[in-house]
Amino acid sequence: MSRKPSARPGLFGRLVRRTLLLGLVVLIVGPIAAVAVYRYVPPPITWLMVERAFEGRGFDRRWVPLSKISPQLVRAVIASEDSGFCHHHGFDFAAIEKALHHNAVSERLRGGSTISQQTAKNIFLWPHRDWPRKGLEAWFTVLIETIWGKPRIMEVYLNSIEWGPGVYGAEAAAQHDFHTSAARLAPAQAARLAAIIPDPLAWRAARPGPYVRRRSGTIVARAGVVRRDDLDACVYP
Template identity: 70%
Template sequence: MARRARSQRKARGGLIGQLFRWAVIGVLVFGLAGPVLVVAVYRFVPPPMTWLMVERMVQGHGFDRRWVPLSRISPQLVRSVIGAEDSRFCEHHGFDWGAIRKAMDHNEAGKKLRGGSTISQQTAKNVFLWPHRDWVRKGLETWFTVLIEGIWGKPRIMEVYLNAIEWGPGLYGAEAAAQANFHVSAAGLNPAQAARLAAIIPKPLAWKAARPGPYIQKRGGHIAAAAGTVRRDGLADCVL
């Protein structure tokens, strides 16, 4: 009897161990294959509402996003956001290690926190993840950044970025931002308008592109100059 009981316990233990191993394998496969599949689908399909969009709607901000292809977005805006947010966008593979090191040194010095995220990282965060910072999100952001760089390529990353980012209360994407601020299409933005839209990306709920204060006017001027450099040096050639 004792030998039979030991045999049954051993069999149960083996079954539990096997189920545990299969569960771990399932989690790993889903954790790796799931994001790859989603990113592959979004290579061709406009991503739906993001976590931030849902959160803003709960807060009462409304929702206005009008997806347009990159070909219907002014090259002036592309150059402006590259000049303002990520001048090495066409050179790096998702991560600008020099900018990251500078941001870390800046933050360690006790100054106002500054990020070193590239446009690729911002796109990964905006489309796939929640808006609040934590180490889990940062790890997932890194994984999704690698995926979109490998599966989407630079033009698609820029297209999704310009159609997904927040540009004011309830405003998402270049078309909605251009219409709301300047009553023109995203394709019709002139250099000054494009620079002012790029200028408010860091604080879209506080800063205004249509009625800029002195700081945004000055910042917009700097970005317009940076956009000129982007054009002259071919820093947007991977997109335009």
């Protein structure tokens, strides 16, 4: 008597396909839903904030709307971090190519990430570099550029980045370093804050060393170009 073939291989195959489909849906729909929510709701906390809290660095973050952040800081950050912010769609391929060339011949590493990429990483992903994170960073960058737009990206960025041990966002940084509000930052103060973004745990805006002083002076000049050439026009439509 012949036996009927087992249904288990077919059942296992269907289970694998359903699992893969579910994973694909989660990877596509989950990020879209999260980005859509944060278009209107301030992101409450980031992976980096949690990590720093476990390190005992404290937590000071005071969310303010973009209208209560000085345009001086917006221009300084564009000048320092992403001069093409208003002209790219999330990725500055020329800057990436320059960074790769620079890093190949220099020990001092240079990043090619745009403000949009930094925002995607800071809000949605873990801080340590690896290939899965870079792939997800690209996906989230496309989403926030599409769903949020430039003003919201800048608003979230300035309210979320690290500006010292346990200090996050422009308002907390302005109060901590200069005892003023983010709305009242002077050009030199804004430039100092922009200057320390690459290494906020080592550099200080309130008591800058020689390198930060030189860098902030350069940023003041470049921020003037940002204003003159309307390189911040997408933030203030």
